[in-house]
Amino acid sequence: MIYYIGSLLLIAVGLYAVLVKSNLIKIIIGLNFISSGVNLLIISVGYINNGTAPIFSRLGLNPNTMVDPIPQALTLTAIVIDASELALAVAFVVLLYRHYKTLDIKKIRSLKW
């Protein structure tokens, strides 16, 4: 349960950062918070207390005590995606700074309606 709450909190913090912080870097960190939260959520879905890895490494393992392997696979995929997103975001921030000489999102408003 604590994992769910933790993950949701992480998402909430991420959203808060994205919503309130005006520094580009902080926004990116916020995004990362969100994705970390989501990843944690995924993992916790498949998590079983005192479970084992979902590998029949030795005999006698009860499949019911194994953690669900699929969320882990999903998480891996998600992490990869997040990483690429992060890279792209940072690249954008660099370019933005080059154009605007600022990292304040409030000042980056050349495009409006």
Place this chain on the structure above:
Amino acid sequence: MVGGAHPILLIAVPLFFVFLIVFFSSFFKGIVKYLPIIAFGINLIVIYQLIPEVLGKGMVISTTAGFKPPLAIDIVVDRLSLILAAIGSVLGFLVAIYNVSYIDEEPQERYYALFTLLVTGIIWMVVTGDIFNLFVAFEVTSIAAFGLVGFHRDQGAVEAGFKYLVMGSIGGGMLLVGIIMLYAATGTLNMVDLAQKSVHLTFGQKFLAYSMIFIGLGIEGALFPLNAWLPDAHPAAPSSVSAILSGIMTTAAIYALYRLTNLMFDYKQIYTILLFFGLLTLIFGEVSAYFQQDIKRMLAYSTIGQTGLFFFAFALDSANGFQGSIMQIINHSVSKALLFLVTGGMILRIGSRKIEDFAGLGRKMKFSSFFLAIGAFSLMGLPPFFGFWSKLKIIFAALQNPNFFMVASVVIILLMSVVEGAYFFKLLQNMYFGKPAENLQISEAPAGILISFTILGLILIFISVYPTPIINLTHQVANDLMSKSYINIALRLGGL
């Protein structure tokens, strides 16, 4: 599977070409720009092969990795997917031709790689039968799109790209949360399986997941008020990309929403909420478009409006509504892509995106202007163009059970159509009869651009004057959606 028509090829071939592009770029750069054409050419062949089977049996399923569903990720092409995949491939193919003349900015290989990835992701999103796979496709599309929006790397492009990235990432995260919720509740990721297992869930549970998915896909699908990235991103991107973004990417996200809503969240309340979203999107899109000075921004807002329209039609939750919605999707994809491609060529020639600078282009760029007019007419829904038939269908569907709310909605839709007419006619009038700037010396668009939008325009004219096959097809699709035959056929064909 059967007859050599492998839906998996729709994804596999272009993905392979993405690698090929990156591979060739280091030593054989000249060939790079032609590779997407080949990729989507092959895709078109695959689609052509798929057509008889899909139309005959209603669905083609192909599984991966040797597992049986629901464990395996399967690729499912039913009639609706086929329509969208076909549009995606056609647009991909045409825009790939377009690119040849259009893109001269470096780094070209990255552009082509990302472009191929973008279209692939879209097609992937449409044909996948697995909900997590949907997310992956979604993210592939998004990341490719982020990159492409920022491709010009000037001030506007970077800003738009960054905004899009932030919103898209949040959307992706929310979508994933929704998917995980579903998984946690049912323990499966296969859509058919999910549809069957989720019957036992309560509405509250479903709705929680649905709202997360809705936010994720709604951001990508440009539903108000989640669409604020769109009017920035579409103008900032190269026109070829705008065509894809507007023409098929938002549509693909909406498709995913359709599919999931139809399969798992088939509740009256949800449809009612969606109605409001559709209407709001329509209103804000069209009204904003009216005030734009920048042609691509105008078209972008118009995309929002169109999205609202076909989303509204979908939310009517009736066979006629579905049919109208899908017809409108077809109309929108073709016409809006056409408009973006044409304006891209024009912007290339005159070097400005201001509508007043388009004055007098009707004389200088005859073909471009002609197809711009055709696209605009079709979007406005003037007969005899295809948009007329789809709008007719939507309105008829909306008034199937006329009550006050429906009549009011129809009035709003019609009013917004008037607004749409207002800005398009302003554009056309300026283009054809405006006084051109002094010594405006421009020629017709380059060959690649000309070829691509001419083909697209001819397609539009063809479906306009001979809409019967599409009307019949969409009728079938609508019936499929109504009867949820996706599940039945998938079960019969071993999609589970």
Place this chain on the structure above:
Amino acid sequence: MVIDKIFFTIITPIFAFAVGLSFMMIKLKVSARIERRYGPPIIQPIYNILKLLLKEENISHGVIFSLGPVIALAGSILTVLFIPYAGIKLFTGSGDLIALMYIMVIGSLGMALGAGESANPNASIGISRALTLMLGYDLPFVIIIISVVLYYHTTNLADIVAAQAHGHWTLWSLPLSAIVGFVVAYGALGEHPFDIITAPHEVATGPMVEYGGKHLGFLVINHAFHIYIEIALFVDLFLGGATNVLWFYVKMFAVFFIMMLFDEVYPRFKIDDAVRFFWKWPTIVALISLIIVLVK
């Protein structure tokens, strides 16, 4: 029968002209007496017309200029044929009251065209005023026409006359309409205070400014017809027509005599005031009368 018809077709315009001319003669004398003058000889209008026709020189500004008085006269002659008088109804069957209203206009159109071609600003102003005044008195005119028609359920002027036989004059049944009809007929004649069209001191007789010689002679003849038309129409509509010529003439004379008295005492309306006048009291009274007819 046919010969009868042809005979009356020929005789009617002559009769109308004679009546109109006689009124013109009488008017000169009567107005002179009212002004305590001796006045011209009684046949002065005949002298005038003949003198004008016998002018040695005539000028023309163009074909339409010359045709103007001709069309005006032709229109008047045609109109006369449509008005039943003294039991004689010639063309009344081929065009009813509504048709008559528009046949009356032909003459004015010809006149206006001719005057227009003279290119004289006074003429143009005069026509402008004439047409404006026409629009002015047309409103009460159509209202009373409608009320009379509704009252008798026919648009046939002969039937209307027949329905008034034995003293059941419209004047008694629809007095308000009759009053308005009188005012309108009076306005249509262009006497004081509605003579702003020709206003000699202002626009030098308006439309007629360039007309002289035989053209003017035709216009004077036309004026005689005009007097006949307006008054005969009034007599037919409100005073029950007549069964013999003499009685008809007496009724017409009575109407004309009252008109003469008005003519002598009034100054001149400005054109917009004239229109306002017609659109105010006559219209209101006519409407009241119409509503009375409708309610009945």
Place this chain on the structure above:
Amino acid sequence: MNASLELLLATPFIGGLLAFIGGKVHRWIRNLIAIIFSFATAFEIIGYYNVTIKGIVWGKLFGSDLILQTNPITWLFLFIVTSASFLIVLFSIDDMRKEEDELKLDAYYMYLLFVEGAMVGIVLAGDLITFFMFWEIMSWTSYFLIIHGGKRSMAAGYKYIIMSVIGAYAMFLAMAMLYAKAHSLVYTDVANVLLHSSPAFVIWTIVLLAIGFFVKAAVMPLHTWLPDAHSEAPSPVSPLLSGVLIKMGAYGLFVVLYGLISVKLAGSLMPSVFSTPLLLYIIQWLAALSIVLATFLAIMQEDAKRLLAYSSISQIGYVVLGIATGTSLGVAGGLFHALNHAIFKGLLFLVVGAVIYRTGTRNLSELGGLIKKMPFSFVALLLGIIALAGVPPLNGFVSKWMIYEALLQKKEVFLLIMAFVGSTGAFLYVYRLVHSIFLGQLPKKYENVKDVPILMQIPIWVLALLTIVLGIMPGLAMNVIVKGMAFFGFKPIAYNLFGFPQGTAMGALTTINISAGLAIAFVVAWILFILFPKSRKVSQYDNYAAGQVVTEDLKYNYSYGFYMSFSRVIKPILKWSIERVYNYWVEAAKIFGDYYMRRIYTGNLETYNAYIVIVITLAAAFVLLGGKIW
């Protein structure tokens, strides 16, 4: 002759495309194609004279048949459309030659033929989808025709298309409502359904459809596009718009009122005023207001084409007024007036077009005295204005007379008064037209003007002849109209070749007697006239101006503000302008939209993110509230 309806419908469209392509080869090929195809269309309808075809299914859409049909009323309108188009194509050949841009000209002929085709489609339509489809096609093709007129025509065309689209969508709404009920939009099916519908539904249907028709027909509160569009359009397009296109609104009204809903049905649904169903009575009032107000506005105009445009509003008022009476005589009068108006308004616009062709201006106060230079045009214009003013013996009189009689029979006196006043007012503005263009002083710069080329005169003469022929022999047109109205369930009215014999109506009319009487009276007066000394022709400068010697360089004629005194009288009415009301609301909507849009798409990423969060919060709240939205 025995062309099928499909071919008849397709001919103009094919012609338009071919003309466009032919223009690429040579302009004479294009012109020839345009002439041939417009003539072919006019020729093809001959075979349908008095033919009634119930319906040919030419397609199927959403389960509703698409139908083409014809009956004598259709034939009447087909006649108007095709013959007018043919004449206008003829007129265009020379008139549009001053346009240097060949591409524009190619497009011009294409759109001209397209508009014709669309109107043929509207008239032939046997179901509402076909009707609406061609209606929309007509709207946008004619829009492109209008904006050929140059810079100022663009604003006019814009207004036109926007109002057209609004009107069309009102029709669309009605159509959709009908479709929801009937699941078919074939006229007969729709009529059946309406027979069993609730009064409110029927009334809404009529109102919505009528809005669409009224925009096109420019009935008063929805007329604001017309004066601009008709006056700014190229000369040959104006007659098409005024003469033919706005008749489509009248035709639509006729079909809806008598094809879909019978008067009896309408009468059973709502209270009647003067034995007219209330809704029809309101329509009549709108038409009557159009007649009077547009007439007054036309009187004020300084621009020849604008004047005619306002006059079109007024005359179409008669058509609608007649059609909405619901009695045989009135409807026949309305339909006949539609034909007549097409003839004389086409004629007037063509003559004014000819004048513009020669002089290059349509400002009334700049023209004058052209009778000496363009006598043929003058005679044609004279015939046109006599017909327009409804003065015997020309055709306009007969149809107006029928309308008056119909109104009298129904005792709709107030409408009748307005109709009468409008007619008298028409006299004012038509005189203005003829006076300021052809009479009066000839400005020096027009010394070398001559009559227009023969190709432009042919259409003018054909129309001028028609005004006379139909004026003397209204029975020719009544043949078609009465037969067609029988098809719609009207009682036949008694008529003969020369009008209406006595005993059928309140009054009687024999046009031949009037015209013959006029001719004889004219001859008599003329003989009298030439008995006396011949006149000497004097120069227009030999003119009495209180002794002042008038010279060429002096503009002494009175042509500006011709009815200034009248405008003083009606100033209180002129203060009211429906256009200003519309503009006010449009501006308000624009400001509103602009204001709020700026506050939604602010360009600030935080705002955008806030939207997402808001949606998340709403969704969460929704879940917490247990999935209830109301």
Place this chain on the structure above:
Amino acid sequence: MDRLTEEQAKTIANMLRKRSLWMIHYCTGCGAIELPPTMTSRYDMSRFGLAPFVTPRQSDILLVTGYVNIKTLRRIITVYEQMLDPKYVIGFGSCPINGGVYWDSYSVIKRLDRYIPVDLYIAGCMPRPEAVITAFRTLMDMIDQGKADGYKRYKRNLAYYKENQRKVLG
């Protein structure tokens, strides 16, 4: 009609003409003062079929009352030429005869006769209505006898009149 000889026709025409004389009056200075009494009830010239008119096209008599100066002469000539034959000119008062009190003015025309043919002068400054009426009666007699042929003289001696007019008007 054809029975009548031209002479007889002329006689009849003249008879009619003298009974219906319409005049346009050109008034300057005191000339206009004596006309109203002539027209109105006391002297009532309409007894003789005389009537004031306003345009030259309709008028038979041009009444030049008062002095004529160079500027106004042009108007008088224009008006005279616009009148239709037969037309008659009456010089009213002493000014048109010899300039009257303005006899030594630089701008006043001394003798109207030199510029347009005057049929009749009325002497006096100003002539009383009785004189005016007598003049009209005299004119009528002249017309009757065919003596009032000023318009014919004008045509015959056009060169002479034009020459004189040109000298003054330039």
